[in-house]
Amino acid sequence: MTGPRRGDVVVGSGVLDQVGELLADRRRVAVVSQPVVADAYAATVCSALDAVRVQHELVLMGDGEQAKSLATVEDLCRRFARGGLLRNDAVVALGGGVVGDTAGFAAAVYHRGVDVVQVPTTLLAQVDSAVGGKTGVNLPEGKNLVGSFHRPVAVVADTRTLTTLPEREYRSGLGEVVKYALMPAGTAVAALLDEKTDAVLGRDPSVLSSLVRACVDIKLAIVDADPEERTGVRATLNLGHTFAHALETAGGYDLYHGEAVAVGLVFAGALAEALERIPAVDAARYRALPASLRLPVTVPNGDVLDREALLALIRRDKKAKGGITFVLPGARGLETVDDPPLAALHHAFDAVGVGG
Ligand SMILES: NC(=O)c1ccc[n+]([C@@H]2O[C@H](COP(=O)([O-])OP(=O)(O)OC[C@H]3O[C@@H](n4cnc5c(N)ncnc54)[C@H](O)[C@@H]3O)[C@@H](O)[C@H]2O)c1
Numbered sequence: 001m002t003g004p005r006r007g008d009v010v011v012g013s014g015v016l017d018q019v020g021e022l023l024a025d026r027r028r029v030a031v032v033s034q035p036v037v038a039d040a041y042a043a044t045v046c047s048a049l050d051a052v053r054v055q056h057e058l059v060l061m062g063d064g065e066q067a068k069s070l071a072t073v074e075d076l077c078r079r080f081a082r083g084g085l086l087r088n089d090a091v092v093a094l095g096g097g098v099v100g101d102t103a104g105f106a107a108a109v110y111h112r113g114v115d116v117v118q119v120p121t122t123l124l125a126q127v128d129s130a131v132g133g134k135t136g137v138n139l140p141e142g143k144n145l146v147g148s149f150h151r152p153v154a155v156v157a158d159t160r161t162l163t164t165l166p167e168r169e170y171r172s173g174l175g176e177v178v179k180y181a182l183m184p185a186g187t188a189v190a191a192l193l194d195e196k197t198d199a200v201l202g203r204d205p206s207v208l209s210s211l212v213r214a215c216v217d218i219k220l221a222i223v224d225a226d227p228e229e230r231t232g233v234r235a236t237l238n239l240g241h242t243f244a245h246a247l248e249t250a251g252g253y254d255l256y257h258g259e260a261v262a263v264g265l266v267f268a269g270a271l272a273e274a275l276e277r278i279p280a281v282d283a284a285r286y287r288a289l290p291a292s293l294r295l296p297v298t299v300p301n302g303d304v305l306d307r308e309a310l311l312a313l314i315r316r317d318k319k320a321k322g323g324i325t326f327v328l329p330g331a332r333g334l335e336t337v338d339d340p341p342l343a344a345l346h347h348a349f350d351a352v353g354v355g356g
Contacts (some may be wrong), residue, residue, distance in 0.1 A: 013205035020048030033094040076106040096122035097129035097208035104135030108150035123173025126157040127215035175258025240264035248314040262295035270351030274344035277330035307355040323333035323342035
């Protein structure tokens, strides 16, 4: 499977117009976006394509998880067809993870696959969804149930676009950044979070460029080692996610994805400590780091939650192969751990304020 390689991922402040050079050899490009993102950034992308004389059209889609659907994919593909998009043309996905996943999947299936350039405009999309090659949409029966691996030929992550993100959306993205900081390869990310906390919270585009670059490098190395999630290497990216998914599925807790991941990281640290995989001082870091970025470290109103019900949801997590599987730190780095003893799980539930 090809690209993107490190050099095909452009990260920086004000790099949006590089989309033009990257697609200069194309005949026609469909730029898929959402109204709020297009209002702010489509003009820059379209004039960069004009400058290299590439035909283009803007194709808008809806906002939110309900727009990440097969109906939207059909609508996008029909509009590609009406606009005359051919096999060797390309799609640009300009937006957050919803646009990236949906337009990426439409590109994967239109004409049996046309190239896509991901232009992520949320922090989550820049450090996570735009660079892994996973695309897909939701069904009423569940999230991300239909999709394909379709790696972008290039990624353009302009950190200046992050300045217009709603505050909570931005901070939620930091939950994924903290995940990288806690990974064995995450020392550069951790150093930036520790030393430049205020600049990170204040969205300084040049500090964010270093931060996003460091996260992307970790993700690319892991995805290159296991592009289609077959060997278990890619599963390490799910650090903090088992508990986060259970919280999200349980619903009603008003947590954004990255916020749920932040709590999930606290849970993973406490679980690893209870299993004597890491010392208490390391587990403390799993709480201190998200807290320093003003991310939640306990579940809001978690005392009313039922631990057994959450464990049942974890057992049903599609990434678990039956039983309960967590990605946990330990002496050999991150590993999957199956069916930890109940006493250790209760210690972790205590740590995130769930149940009694
Ligand atoms: N493919 C993957 O590997 C992968 C990984 C993680 C998450 N995801 C998916 O990503 C999706 C979540 O993505 P998200 O968190 O980016 O949310 P999102 O795409 O819904 O974007 C959040 C909101 O911010 C708006 N927005 C985007 N960029 C903006 C900007 N620069 N300024 C102002 N507003 C802007 C969007 O219009 C939207 O309203 C989920 O569907 C999730 O399943 C995919």
